[in-house]
Amino acid sequence: MSTDDVVVATRGLTKTYDGVDVVRQLDLRVPRHSIFGFLGPNGAGKTTTMKMLLGLIRPTGGTGTIVGLDIVRDSPDIRARIGYLPQEPRFYEHMTSRETLRFAAGFFFAGPREGIDARVAHMIDLVGLSRVADRPVKSLSGGERQRLGIAQAQIHAPELLILDEPAAALDPLGRRDVLAILERFRETSTVVYSTHILDDVQRVSDTVCILNQGEIAAQGPIGDVLASGSGLVYSVEVEGDVARARDALLGQPWVDEVQTSIRGTAARLRVTVSDADAAESQLQRVLLADDALVVREFGRLTTDLEGIFIDLVEGGRDDD
Structure with a gap:
C-alpha cells in the first residue's frame, strides 16, 4: 500500500502516565476511503490513541x-482537515440543529451565506434530522443528538472522520441508522471509529484493529482478521463408538485436530482441518464407513469477530 493510499500512519506510538504505558508501540495504517473499526475492552487505550492523533495530548x-x-x-493544519465526535458530545441546548450546524460550518466555510446554508441542509437530510431540524437541541432524543454530533463532525467534508463510540448509547435501531450514515461517508472521507460492539464492526468495517492492554492484538482487513481465527473447523454430532470415530478422523492427512465433548448419548466432534475441499468430500464418508456410527449433524463453523476478540483479549490478559 503506497503512502498516498494511507490516511493515518503511526510508528511506535506510545503514551506513558506515571511510568505506565497506556499505549505501547502502536503501528497503525488506515487506508483511504475505508471504515476502520478500532476496538478493545475498556481501558485498552482507544481514546488515548485517538486524542494523540487529534493533537489533544x-x-x-x-x-x-x-x-x-x-x-x-x-x-493545527490537521485539525482543519478532520472531523471529531467525542464519546459524549456537548451542544448549546437552546440552539436548533440547523443553527448548531450553521454555527459549526462558520468556522470552516468562506464565501456566501448560501453556500453554508446549502451544506447545512445537505447534512440535515443526510443524517435524517429534517423533521426536527428547527427544534431546540434540548428536545432531541439520544439518537437524534448522536446524529447531530456526526453531522457536526462532517459539516466541512473532512478527509478523516474520527468517532469515539458513536453508537454505544443507542438502541439497535439507532445503531443501525448510525452505521448506515457511516457507510455513506466512505465515498468522500475515511472513517475511524472506536467501539466495543463487535457486531457493528463486522457489519460495516473494511479494516479492523483490536487493542488490548495498550498493544495491538490484531490488525488488518476484516476478512483477514476473521480468517485468522479458528481456521477451517467442522462440527459433527455423532452417536456410537466416539473413540473409534476420533481415531479414524485423526488418521486422515487433512485433519489437524479433533476435540470431543460428550452430550448424553451423543458426542460433538470439533474437527480442525487443513484442506476444506478434502473435508467437504471425505469427512462424512470417513465417519459413515463405520456402520455402528450415526451422524446426526455436520457443518462447517463460521468464525465471528466476537470469538476472535475473546481469544485475543483473554489470551493476552496478565493474571499475575
Whole structure:
C-alpha cells in the first residue's frame, strides 16, 4: 500500500502516565476511503490513541501522520482537515440543529451565506434530522443528538472522520441508522471509529484493529482478521463408538485436530482441518464407513469477530 493510499500512519506510538504505558508501540495504517473499526475492552487505550492523533495530548514516544502531516508538529493544519465526535458530545441546548450546524460550518466555510446554508441542509437530510431540524437541541432524543454530533463532525467534508463510540448509547435501531450514515461517508472521507460492539464492526468495517492492554492484538482487513481465527473447523454430532470415530478422523492427512465433548448419548466432534475441499468430500464418508456410527449433524463453523476478540483479549490478559 503506497503512502498516498494511507490516511493515518503511526510508528511506535506510545503514551506513558506515571511510568505506565497506556499505549505501547502502536503501528497503525488506515487506508483511504475505508471504515476502520478500532476496538478493545475498556481501558485498552482507544481514546488515548485517538486524542494523540487529534493533537489533544502529546505522545511520549513514536511518530504519527495524518494525510502526511505530523500529528505533533502540524496539529493545527490537521485539525482543519478532520472531523471529531467525542464519546459524549456537548451542544448549546437552546440552539436548533440547523443553527448548531450553521454555527459549526462558520468556522470552516468562506464565501456566501448560501453556500453554508446549502451544506447545512445537505447534512440535515443526510443524517435524517429534517423533521426536527428547527427544534431546540434540548428536545432531541439520544439518537437524534448522536446524529447531530456526526453531522457536526462532517459539516466541512473532512478527509478523516474520527468517532469515539458513536453508537454505544443507542438502541439497535439507532445503531443501525448510525452505521448506515457511516457507510455513506466512505465515498468522500475515511472513517475511524472506536467501539466495543463487535457486531457493528463486522457489519460495516473494511479494516479492523483490536487493542488490548495498550498493544495491538490484531490488525488488518476484516476478512483477514476473521480468517485468522479458528481456521477451517467442522462440527459433527455423532452417536456410537466416539473413540473409534476420533481415531479414524485423526488418521486422515487433512485433519489437524479433533476435540470431543460428550452430550448424553451423543458426542460433538470439533474437527480442525487443513484442506476444506478434502473435508467437504471425505469427512462424512470417513465417519459413515463405520456402520455402528450415526451422524446426526455436520457443518462447517463460521468464525465471528466476537470469538476472535475473546481469544485475543483473554489470551493476552496478565493474571499475575
